[in-house]
Amino acid sequence: MELAAAALGNLLPKLSTLLSYEYKLQKGVSGEIRFLQAEMESKQAAIDKVSNLPPDQIDGVHKKWARDLKELVYDIEDSIDAFMVRVDAPVHTKPHSFRKFFDRTIGLLTTAKSRHHIADDIQDIKRRIQEVADRREKYKFEATAGQSDWNPIDLRLMLFKIHRYLIVIDDIWNTEAWGIIKRALIDKNIGSRVILTTRNMDVAKFASMDGEVCELDALSYEDSRRLLCKRVFNEGEAIYSELEEITKKILNKCGGIPLAIITISSMLARINRRKYKWYGVYNSMGSGLEKDKTLDNMRNILRLSYSDLPYYLKPCLLYVSMFPEDYEIRRSNLVQLWVAEGFVVEKQGITSYEIGDMYFNELVNRSMIMPVRMDKFGVATTCRVHDVILDLIISLSAQENFCTIPDILHHKSTACKIRRISLQSEQKIEAATANMSHVRSLIVFYNGIQMLPPLPRFSVLRVLSLENIRSKIIQPNDIGSLHHLRYLELRGKLEPELLGGIGNLKLLKTLDLRRASIKELPACVVQLRQLECLLTHSNLNFPDGIGNLTSLQELSLLNVDKAPNALAELGKLTELRVLEMEGFDENESYMETFLQSLSNLGNLSTLKFDDVSDPDPRSLDSVSDQWKGPACLQVFDGGNVIFSELPRWFSSLSELSCLSIWVNVLRQADLQLLGALPMLRYLELQVHREGTTDERLVIGSDQPFPSLAELKFRHVSRCWLVFGQGVMPRLRRLELYFNVRKRVGGGFDVGLENLTSLKHVIVHVGCLGARSREVEDAETKSRDAVGSHPNHPTLVLERYR
Numbered sequence: 001m002e003l004a005a006a007a008l009g010n011l012l013p014k015l016s017t018l019l020s021y022e023y024k025l026q027k028g029v030s031g032e033i034r035f036l037q038a039e040m041e042s043k044q045a046a047i048d049k050v051s052n053l054p055p056d057q058i059d060g061v062h063k064k065w066a067r068d069l070k071e072l073v074y075d076i077e078d079s080i081d082a083f084m085v086r087v088d089a090p091v092h093t094k095p096h097s098f099r100k101f102f103d104r105t106i107g108l109l110t111t112a113k114s115r116h117h118i119a120d121d122i123q124d125i126k127r128r129i130q131e132v133a134d135r136r137e138k139y140k141f142e143a144t145a146g147q148s149d150w151n152p153i154d155l156r157l158m159l160f161k162i163h164r165y166l167i168v169i170d171d172i173w174n175t176e177a178w179g180i181i182k183r184a185l186i187d188k189n190i191g192s193r194v195i196l197t198t199r200n201m202d203v204a205k206f207a208s209m210d211g212e213v214c215e216l217d218a219l220s221y222e223d224s225r226r227l228l229c230k231r232v233f234n235e236g237e238a239i240y241s242e243l244e245e246i247t248k249k250i251l252n253k254c255g256g257i258p259l260a261i262i263t264i265s266s267m268l269a270r271i272n273r274r275k276y277k278w279y280g281v282y283n284s285m286g287s288g289l290e291k292d293k294t295l296d297n298m299r300n301i302l303r304l305s306y307s308d309l310p311y312y313l314k315p316c317l318l319y320v321s322m323f324p325e326d327y328e329i330r331r332s333n334l335v336q337l338w339v340a341e342g343f344v345v346e347k348q349g350i351t352s353y354e355i356g357d358m359y360f361n362e363l364v365n366r367s368m369i370m371p372v373r374m375d376k377f378g379v380a381t382t383c384r385v386h387d388v389i390l391d392l393i394i395s396l397s398a399q400e401n402f403c404t405i406p407d408i409l410h411h412k413s414t415a416c417k418i419r420r421i422s423l424q425s426e427q428k429i430e431a432a433t434a435n436m437s438h439v440r441s442l443i444v445f446y447n448g449i450q451m452l453p454p455l456p457r458f459s460v461l462r463v464l465s466l467e468n469i470r471s472k473i474i475q476p477n478d479i480g481s482l483h484h485l486r487y488l489e490l491r492g493k494l495e496p497e498l499l500g501g502i503g504n505l506k507l508l509k510t511l512d513l514r515r516a517s518i519k520e521l522p523a524c525v526v527q528l529r530q531l532e533c534l535l536t537h538s539n540l541n542f543p544d545g546i547g548n549l550t551s552l553q554e555l556s557l558l559n560v561d562k563a564p565n566a567l568a569e570l571g572k573l574t575e576l577r578v579l580e581m582e583g584f585d586e587n588e589s590y591m592e593t594f595l596q597s598l599s600n601l602g603n604l605s606t607l608k609f610d611d612v613s614d615p616d617p618r619s620l621d622s623v624s625d626q627w628k629g630p631a632c633l634q635v636f637d638g639g640n641v642i643f644s645e646l647p648r649w650f651s652s653l654s655e656l657s658c659l660s661i662w663v664n665v666l667r668q669a670d671l672q673l674l675g676a677l678p679m680l681r682y683l684e685l686q687v688h689r690e691g692t693t694d695e696r697l698v699i700g701s702d703q704p705f706p707s708l709a710e711l712k713f714r715h716v717s718r719c720w721l722v723f724g725q726g727v728m729p730r731l732r733r734l735e736l737y738f739n740v741r742k743r744v745g746g747g748f749d750v751g752l753e754n755l756t757s758l759k760h761v762i763v764h765v766g767c768l769g770a771r772s773r774e775v776e777d778a779e780t781k782s783r784d785a786v787g788s789h790p791n792h793p794t795l796v797l798e799r800y801r
Contacts, residue, residue, distance in 0.1 A: 003318075003400055004070040005311045008044045010342040011077050015040065032122040036076065039129055043069055067400065071417060072129065077342075078438065078460045078484075079121045085483045085506070169196040171387060175206045182207075218256025225251060227258065231265035246278045253285050253301070259388060260301045266367040267308055302392050305366065315343045316359050317368055320385050321397040321405070322422040322443050328372055328382045331360055333489070336510040336533055340463050340487035341441060351553060351577065353532075377635065377658040377682045378710065403441075406451075423448025449473060456481050465489040469498075469516075480504045491515040496522065503527040513540065514557075525549075532575075538562075538582055538610075547572035556580035557610060560590055571597035582610040582639075604630040605655075609639035629653050634679075638662055642688050646670040653677065657707075660684035666719065668697055675703025675727075683708060687715040700724040709733065714764075716742075723751035732759045737800075739766030740778045748778075748785040761786050762796045775799065 015037040047066060167185070172178050178196070185194060198204050204213040219227065228251065229239060239247055250268075254260040264281070271277045284304050309317065316338050323329055335356035338344045344359065346352040363369045364380065368389060371380030385393070397403040403420040420441040425448060436453055441463035444452055449468045455461075455478040462484055466474070469492040479488070480501015488505070489512035490498075496518065502508075503524030510533040511525070519541060525531075526545035533554040536542075541562045547569030553576060558566060560583035567590060570576070579601070598604070629636075629649045636653075638661040645665050650656070650673060657679045663670075666687045674683065683705075697719060699705070705728045713721055714737035721736075734755065752758065763782045767775050779797050786795040 003311075003315055003402065004066040004073065005044065005047045006315050006343065007070050007073040007077075008040055008047065009312075010345065011073050012037070012040055012044070013345070014077065014080055032126075036122065036125065040073070040076075071401070072125075074417075074419060074438070074440070076125055079125065081484055081507075082460065164190045165192045167194050169194065172196050172198045172203050172207070175203055178203060178207050219258060219261070220256070221248075221251060224254065224256055224261055227261050228265045228268075231262060232269045240273060242275050243273065243278060246275060246282060250278070250282050250285070253282070259386060262367050263305045264301055266365065267305060270366075299388075299392055302389060305368065306392070306396065309366070309368075312343070313359060313362060315341070315402070317363060318393055318397050318400070318402045319343070319420075319441075320369065321390065321394045321403050322420060322441065323385075324424045324445060325387050325390055326384065327445075328384055331357075331381050331383060332535075333512065334383070335360060336487060336512075337441070337463055337465075340509055342462075353553065353577075376637075376660060376684065423451055455479065458482060460484050463487040466491065468492045469494055474498055477501055483507070486510070488512070492517065494518045496520060500524070506530065509533065511535065513537065542566050545569070549573065550575065552576055554578040556608075557582060559583040560594075564590070567593040567597060569597070570594070571600035574600060575603060576601050577603055578606040579604060580606075580608040580610060598630075599628070602630055603632065605632055606635040607633060608635070608637040609641045631655065634658065636661065646673065648673070650674070651676070655679055658682040662686045662688050664688050666697065666715070671697055671699055672703045675699065675705045677705075679707055680705065681707050681709045681730075683710070684712040685714075687719065696720045696722050698722045698724060699727050701726055703727070704729070705731070711735070713737070721750060723754045725751075725754050728755055728757075730757050731755050732757050733762075734758060734760070735762040735764070737764040737766065738778075739768065740770035740774050741768070742766075748781045750785070752785050752789050755789075756791075758789060758791055758793045760794050760796075762798070764798050764800055766801070767799050768801045 015033060047069070169181065172181075185192075196204075196207055198207075201213065225239075225247065228247065229237075233239065250264060251261065254264060264285070267281055268278060271281070281304075284307075285301055306314070306317070319337060319341065320329070320334070335344070335353055338356050338359065339352045344352045344356045347355065360369075360380075360383075364371055364383070369383045369385055371382070372384050373380070373382040375381050394403075394405065397405075401417070401419060403422060404418050405422045405424065417438040418436065419438060421436075421439055421443075423442075423444045425445075436457040437459045439458050439461055442458060442461060443463070443465040444467060446468045449466065450473075452466075452473055455464075455474065458464075461482050464479070464482065464485060464487065466489070469490050476497045477500070479485075479498060481504070483504060483506070485505045485508055487510045488502075488508060489510070492515075494513075494516040499518075499522045501524075502511075502522055505528060508528050508531055511528070511531060512533070512535040513521075514535050514537050516537075519539060521536065521540055521542050523543040523545070525534075526543060526548045528549060530551050531549050532551050534549065534552060535554070535556055536558075538557050538559045539562065540559070542558070542565075544565050546563070546566045550572060552573045555573070555576060556578060558579070558581045560567060560581060562583065570579075629647075629652060631652065632655050633653050634655050635658045636656065637658070640662070642662040642664060644663070645667075646661070646663050650659075654677070656677055659674075659680060659682065661684070663685075664687070666685070674680065674685075699721060701724060704726065705711075707730060708728050709730050710733040711728070711731060712735040716739070720738070734752075736750075748763075752761070763779075765775060765778055765782070770778075782797060783795060786793060
């Protein structure tokens with residue numbers, strides 16, 4: 001139901017936009033579009049009504065109707081997009097914005113040929129609306145294993161024949177997988193050991209040498225209860241007495257399986273702590289796991305979590321089924337894919353990418369996806385899906401005809417129209433290759449590139465991601481013929497002629513060439529007026545004319561040495577929110593031009609400098625004197641750029657939440673400036689030279705750092721921070737560097753007891769020139785200071801030279 005609702009939510013604004021131009025439409029066409037709008041609005045109302053029913057009360061007839069409606073909505077949207085592309089094709093004057101593009105499209109509706117096309121399309125759609133119940137014929141496909149000469153056994157594993165080893169292999173699903181691995185693990189009776197985990201008892205018995213299997217017990221009730229409380233309640237908060245009974249019932253159904261407990265806890269954390277609310281969750285859990293602790297029963301709980309998702313998150317989660325098991329997915333790519341598919345729509349004052357980030361965080365909070373890598377600011381940059389959840393969403397995707405994965409034989413869709421394809425191995429698509437004209441997303445992973453059908457068959461493709469790309473498989477004009485494309489990611493050896501027609505992709509929003517071995521960005525890229533994300537690597541030469549990309553919101557990575565003329569054009573990119581750069585040198589003209597352009601970027605929220613090698617601090621003095629930072633700047637990462645002093649314009653950045661900066665000199669007044677920033681939650685402050693003469697700098701009540709949660713401080717001289725009473729009330733993590741010989745007395749009297757929320761402390765002890773007794777004494781004092789803190793924070797001690 002929710003997928004149909006999401007599809008309708010994307011279609012209705014397009015129909016409304018068309019009607020807003022009705023003074024340019026012929027009367028008949030306007031009436032037909034009004035008919036479509038009324039029909040789709042009535043269907044949306046019906047979908048909303050049925051969606052309010054509990055999942056187990058929605059019968060098969062309604063589910064089939066919703067799936068048919070979703071397919072119809074997809075086709076209507078494809079028809080509108082195809083029409084817009086068709087009428088725009090002969091126009092030689094290039095629109096400067098999507099609005100002007102729409103103006104020109106609507107203007108061409110007055111031509112007889114255009115009216116004929118749109119009238120035929122609408123008449124066909126009207127017929128299908130009336131006949132939606134029987135309009136689809138069954139379409140079956142079988143995925144047949146392709147032949148491969150790939151040897152899965154790494155030759156390096158043969159070293160195990162002569163060395164003793166201990167290997168742990170996690171999550172073996174079948175005996176065939178173990179048989180392949182076992183061939184490389186020849187035992188020479190020298191004491192080697194292999195430990196494997198599996199959910200399948202048959203696999204465990206098959207792999208065991210003596211038939212003995214160690215069965216792990218499920219979590220005890222107390223451990224299960226402790227895990228649930230940690231997820232649902234605040235630290236130190238006990239379960240309400242009225243919830244004890246229902247809590248026990250819920251945990252019994254979870255059967256001591258951590259994943260089930262974590263999943264259901266995420267749901268409980270979002271609802272009122274009322275007994276009847278928790279009973280509602282309990283009653284929806286089905287048979288659960290209290291009797292039969294199997295994977296199939298656990299899916300009942302996971303399905304409940306999926307059903308609990310709002311309609312806008314369901315297609316976002318199902319899209320993750322496009323990625324292989326254990327694949328580490330980039331957060332930014334996932335959000336961009338959602339936007340390209342139309343799952344995320346911008347709202348007043350909030351971009352679609354910002355909304356997509358909110359969706360990502362919500363899926364993490366609901367334990368549906370797991371963050372893997374974090375950046376220095378504590379933001380998840382990659383994610384992964386638990387294999388049990390992935391298995392569930394693959395099954396749901398097949399049921400909804402959301403995604404086709406030819407090599408997963410036990411999840412095959414029978415729908416005649418393939419909407420999304422993920423090629424993950426050298427499996428053949430066979431029947432599915434007969435008609436690719438409705439495919440919206442095509443993601444090809446390394447081995448799947450061999451099975452790639454000809455790209456011109458994908459006439460309405462919105463998303464194309466190719467790994468291990470090869471020129472023999474892709475023809476020079478193939479990519480340029482995909483006029484509906486919104487997202488293009490290419491990885492591997494890329495011949496320049498393959499991008500020759502990229503200027504034809506008028507609807508392209510994201511171009512990702514970060515992992516493509518190409519040296520020149522094609523000049524025709526500057527024709528992509530709707531491009532919003534341009535992602536490249538540091539060795540890519542930029543053409544002139546980047547300033548034409550006036551819709552650009554993210555530019556990463558711009559190497560100044562490879563694009564000297566681009567600096568002057570940056571100022572034209574007034575929609576830019578994220579800018580990542582590198583390559584500044586001693587050329588002061590670069591910096592002057594850069595500053596002039598930055599002054600025009602009023603929407604810039606993230607500014608990063610990457611991997612600048614041995615910069616001249618004096619070349620950045622002008623930043624402190626001349627530039628006024630954008631008022632909405634939230635993230636500033638100076639990388640290896642070293643400022644002579646803390647820029648005064650930081651005081652105007654009321655929205656700044658994350659700051660990483662190197663300075664030559666740090667003064668008491670600098671701490672007062674930083675401490676007054678109301679939103680600052682992460683601060684990494686490094687002092688490069690011994691320019692500070694103060695023995696210590698005191699953070700007092702006049703610089704409270706009200707929102708700071710994490711502080712990382714490093715100074716090469718004797719200067720030390722001391723924390724006064726009432727400062728940094730939210731600081732949870734503190735990381736400090738000091739050199740034993742430069743720190744007088746090696747003491748650690750810094751006022752840690754005044755940091756009332758402190759939970760974690762990391763101390764890096766510089767050992768250069770110090771005796772081992774001095775180092776040990778410094779570490780002991782650090783332990784004593786942290787150990788006497790009333791919160792008993794964790795302590796990590798690390799030595800460096």
